[in-house]
Amino acid sequence: MNLSTRDQQVIWHPYTQMQLSGPPIAIEKGEGVYLFDDTGKKYIDAVSSWWVNVHGHAHPYIAKKIAEQLLKLEQVIFAGFTHEPAIELAENLLRILPGNQSKIFYSDNGSTAVEVAVKMAIQYWGNKGLNRKKIISFEHAYHGDTFGAMSVSARSGFTQPFESLLFDVIHIPLPVKDQEQKTIQEFRQLVEDYKNEIAAFIFEPLVLGAGGMLIYEAAALNELMSICNKNSILTIADEVMTGFGRTGKYFACDYLDGQPDIICLSKGITGGTMPLGVTSCKEEVFNAFLSDDKAKTFFHGHSYTANPVACTAALASFDLLVQEDCLQNIRRIGDQHLSFIEKNKNNTLFNNLRSKGTILAMDIAVEGTTSYFNPLRDKLYQFFLNSGVLLRPLGNTVYVMPPYCISDDDLGFVYSVIEDVKTML
C-alpha cells in the first residue's frame, strides 16, 4: 500500500473536505524551493508550505543547529526555568522589532500568539481595575482557529459553525483604496460610542492573508492607530503572516509611523522548521501584571512554551534572515512581482493585481463573486499541481508567496503557469 492510501485510512487533514478531496500527495523530501513526492515528481513550493518557509526546505544550517541542540537540551518546563536559546532569541527579536517592544512571551503557533495577545490586552485593563473588554478588528480578518482567535477574526465560512459561541467583536471595513476616510470616520464614531469600553484594536498590518490577500495602505492604519493612542486603546499587530521579511521589510509595522503595543509572530520565525509563537509587548503592558497580588499574574502557558529546539531553529533562521543576500532576495522577489504586474496590467484574465514585498496576488476574472468558495478553486489547484507548482488559491484568488531563495527562473516558471490559466478556463 502506498503512503497516500495508508494516510486515507488513519488521518483527518486540516481545511480538507475528506469526502471530496482526493488522496493527499505524499512528500518524501524537500530541498530549497522544491518538494519531491513518493513518485519522484518535483513541485515548486510557491506558497512556502502555508507561509512558513522562508529560507527553503531542509536548510542544512538550520538542520545542523537543531541537531546540535537536540543532543544538548530538547525541552524544559519554562515556568521557573529558562535556557540560552530562549533568552538569545528574545534579545535578537527585540533588536529588530519596533523599538517600543520590551518583553517576549512564547507560545507555539500563530493562533496561540493571538490568544495570548487578546488575553494580555483584556487582563491589562482588568489589572488596572477597568472593565474594558471590547475588541475591534477588520472585516475579512483572519487571526487563527482557536476560539479567541476565531472571535477576533471576521465572521466567515470558517467560523460559521461556532458563531453563536464566539465573543462579540466590532468589525470595521478594511480601509481599501478610496474607502479610507469612511473607515476612519466609522472608527472615530465607535471610539466615541464605546468610550472606555474598548480594550484593543487587532489588525493584520497592510496585508490580510487568509481573508483573500487584501492589501491596504500604511497611511490609513497610521490614522487608526493614532486614534487608538489618543484614546488609550491597545493596538495589536498580528504579524504572524507578514513577519520576517514577507512584506519587504522585517515587519509590516516597519512601514508605519507609530508602533503597536503588542505584536504576534509565528510562521516564518523558525524558517518554517518548527512550531513556535511569540507575543511581544511594550513595557507598560508587562508592568500592569506586576503586583504583590497573585491574582494579577498572567495565567497562560503551554507545555512546549519556548521549546529550546524551536528557539534554536528560530535563532538559525534569524542568522540567515539578517544576511545581506537574504535581504537582497526579498527585494529581488518584490521587483519581479512588480514586473509581473506591469506586464499583465491589461491582461483580462486578472483582476486586482496587487503585491506587497514577496507577496503577489490577483483574482482570476470569472463569473461569480471573488470568494473562498468559488468553484474555480479546485480546478486551479489541480492545474497548478499538474504543472509542478504548489499554489493554494483562496477561491479564485491566486497568490504567490515563495521562499526567499527561489531563483528568477523558478519564479518565472510560476508566473508562466499562472498566465497559462487561460488555457484551462
Ligand SMILES: Cc1ncc(COP(=O)(O)O)c(C=O)c1O
Ligand atoms: C495573520 C494570521 N494570524 C494567525 C494565524 C494562525 O496561525 P497558525 O495557523 O499557526 O495557528 C494565521 C495563519 O494563517 C495568520 O495568517
